[in-house]
Amino acid sequence: MGSEFELIDQAFRAASPSRWPGTEVPNGDDASVHACEPGTAWVVSTDTAVCGVHWPQDFSLELAVERAVCTALSDLAAMGAEARLVWASAMAPDAAAITMMGRGVSHVVARFGLELAGGDTVRAQTTGLNVTVAGILPQNTAMRRDAAESGDDVWLAGRIGFSAMGLEHWLSGERDVDMVSAFAEVEPLLATGTAIRELGVRCCIDISDGLVQDAGHVAVASGVQLHLDLGACEDWPELVAICGEHHAVDLALAGGDDYALLFTAPTRLRDSLAGLARRVGDCREGRGVVVSLAGKPLVLPAHGYDHFA
């Protein structure tokens, strides 16, 4: 067998000690096979992260890969799924980078008790990782973008603006862990996603491209207007203290990479949800997104991060 296969074995296949009981054919065949559990649905998301686009050139490759897997898991969290399986395809100019990427993938796989079900490696000028993740949930319970209703509360689990602030610090040369960790370490809110789904929440999205853009997706898909109060978001005073109110507003509205969960719920769920997220607004008749601070509506950016703008 050639060295590509040894690399895959070393860096990827061996990375997955755990296996779900339903896995009939694990990693290492043409495809993996997973028995369906009656009454459940599969939830699948795929994402490609590329060096120089999704993380800075001088960033730790191992951390970048962990981040990439975690951002894919954040999509499962937003649906309310229990994460189970990961497929990872790594591209890089050399074998050392592939090994490093395998290490990053295996850390996340172990940390969340997942199974690495497959993947491949390819030599390319660009260093990048494609991650496909799958989870399960009971049929017809997935949280979606189009299920918000006028009169619902809007909730936010997790902080916004801090990740973009951490990235700015990194790009300015700052290497103090406390200042850049909000960008470096993505925590997919899987437990929160499952908990709010079980409480009856039916509309959720993860904030990856900026609060305004992602809240806008919910508004468009559901045909409602979202009213949000920035000051009600978790740790808002801390963000203002670090970078001033004007810049804090920019970062929170359109910074991106937050991986917080924005969801809507009928008011009767207020007491149950209070320990899981912050209530930051409500849904009304109308279109689009209105964000206020101290009672005043803010001027909103046209859109968040755009690869081909």
Next chain:
Amino acid sequence: MGSEFELIDQAFRAASPSRWPGTEVPNGDDASVHACEPGTAWVVSTDTAVCGVHWPQDFSLELAVERAVCTALSDLAAMGAEARLVWASAMAPDAAAITMMGRGVSHVVARFGLELAGGDTVRAQTTGLNVTVAGILPQNTAMRRDAAESGDDVWLAGRIGFSAMGLEHWLSGERDVDMVSAFAEVEPLLATGTAIRELGVRCCIDISDGLVQDAGHVAVASGVQLHLDLGACEDWPELVAICGEHHAVDLALAGGDDYALLFTAPTRLRDSLAGLARRVGDCREGRGVVVSLAGKPLVLPAHGYDHFA
């Protein structure tokens, strides 16, 4: 909405008119959701194809992308699965290439009646496509690499050597469709895969990295020795007529990109399988792969294509 999202919509999301009845949440949310059918298993494979590695720089991007999706589908064929869902992540330096890639994906999606369940686009120096495909089959019926038994026949559905020959013609400047189509057009043998699984075949692999290497995977995983007769392969005389016996042997043994199905089956299945494939050898006690031509064993290459050799 930014232009990235318009591009995704135009080039990818709109490409999928069909939806499986089990799809609860289609393309366009954080993840897609697919209800499980009782008694079935999901079969999933992922692959990354990169310009300059998996196809020549001057090759049609649209065709290259169709090819990439078809090679992923070939993995499902090798397991015996019915293909259902595709997730596609495209990277390219410009929006025009992304649009072209979306067109290639949509052609294959339409041709095989699949559903495009998700994906993303990213700007990168490298042009490449990651494809994840999923299919279903009855539980505990998947064809695997480790199920060959001593005494089984070895069968081959599809031709070998022709794709590598077509690529050589392309690289030498030949643009005649007949001469390069064996490389340009990959036909995933989905119907054959399903048919042989239903007849009771339990061991199969698709020939993507060369006959010797992939037959070797079956030999190692199953703990048997595979004996193959090159002259019994489909259209072997034609390949010899085009490029001479010496070169035909090289192409057939290690050329790769064949996407033929190699499978093993007990001798009692001979009559049923005769219309679906060619019987090209048998499994014996021992290790490794022996390939003969006109009764004489050939000297075999050490391994097939290796990205990091």
